[in-house]
Amino acid sequence: MSQKLLLNAKEINIILHRLACQLIEKHNDFSNTVLIGIQPRGKFLANRLAQILKSEYHIKHIQLGLLDITFFRDDFRRGEKPLEANTTEINFLVEDKNIVFIDDVLYTGRSIRAALTAIQSFGRPNEIELLTLIDRRFSRHLPIQPDYRGRQVDAINKEKVKVNWLEHGGEDAVYLVNN
Amino acid sequence: MSELSVNHLLGIKDLNSRDIQLIFETADHFKEVINRPIKKVPSLRDITIANLFFENSTRTKLSFELAEKRLSADVINFSASQSSVKKGETLIDTVNNILSMKVDMVVMRHPNPGACVFLSQHVNASIINAGDGAHEHPTQALLDSYSIRERLGKVQGKNVVIVGDILHSRVALSNIFALQLQGANVMVCGPKTLLPKYIDKLGVKVETNLKKALEWCDVANMLRVQNERMDMTYFPSTREYTQQYGVNRALLNSLDKEITIMHPGPINRGVEITSDVADSKQAIILEQVQNGVAIRMAVIYLLASKIKH
16 A cells, blocks of 8 residues: 655645635625535534634634435445444524535545435525535546535545544645555 | 344344444434434435234334334335234235335234244345234333433443333333343332243342332333233232332332333323323433334334345
């Protein structure tokens, strides 16, 4: 197994600030916007962005939720491993809200398809956008594209993109792993 | 690996403590789901489940059906009173006819102990036991333990007494197995005629004095006297049974602690439990019913995940 560093901590930090600025450009004070981290891995990115928006750009009011998509996935009973559920923490209705889905890697788009269905359980949003740190283009199974992307990566299918966070994995870094 | 060790839920006896842990953790997620504005997930949209009830039931049948529908499964219902069973069809024939309509899972209640085990050996579908005679009622025991865990934080080390008609109760047996697997101490309490011989061999304490039992316990699970299963007189009168084994407010007030009261339903108000106790905050009877849907969703989901596509 070999791995190549795609982004280091400094680069990730710059990207996170750029993404935060792009969000502000569109959503101003976030009064009608909610951020939804897609469980399990989108949680870290969502938390990080919310923290930057609050502390560095002084956005006072940010609604952040976590959405688990396990029961909405299209590969139930089809994989080798059983699906493991995570917690959903959405303590508000998303009726008429502008939602930003946040996930670390966009690959086939199937997770986002599941998330689009899952979020309907919490109301009918006004609009849904997608923010992703890594966009693995050319590998989509569905017509889904991000509205905000950190970095585009061209990787072949047997390669894996691994995102580590300081709070989960001990460092901020993105690797391309070749099995 | 988060997978059940079994392909059917025939009884608690077949499970291990990791299975119970997994069912509870999965039920936690489903409990969140059923409290959403839209309470449904699409996981089981390609699964068909047959509910076969060869014996009367309201709560369990509704609870299973709701759990199945919340998971988006297709559901067919069957009750023995309106079926060809009366015309002389055997159990295997009945079930195989239903399975030939491409059914993946069977939830069955049957008056004969072991009917589900028998079925699981002869038909090609995942079987869930919804009560077989006086043998087991595993989902009831799971939801009882889950409700204790919810109210008291954990099941391990708690003292639980099961009061009433132990002899005719499948709930009692499944509860004993489930509670012991999780490290609780179990006592049974009732008139001697309604306690099975050798029940102490299961490692449970046996008590015939209700006051002493309540003083010992953290949780009292009150069972109904199953008159419909009684083929002889087990106690002189209902009034006398109530005097000896009914829980009322005065009795609870005489204890030096507040215990949790459970009941699997249906309640005979004024017999094993008085109305003021059943409707008090000490009783978690309606929580049990709500948790029943979440537990059954978890069991169905986990078993369905083992049916290969």
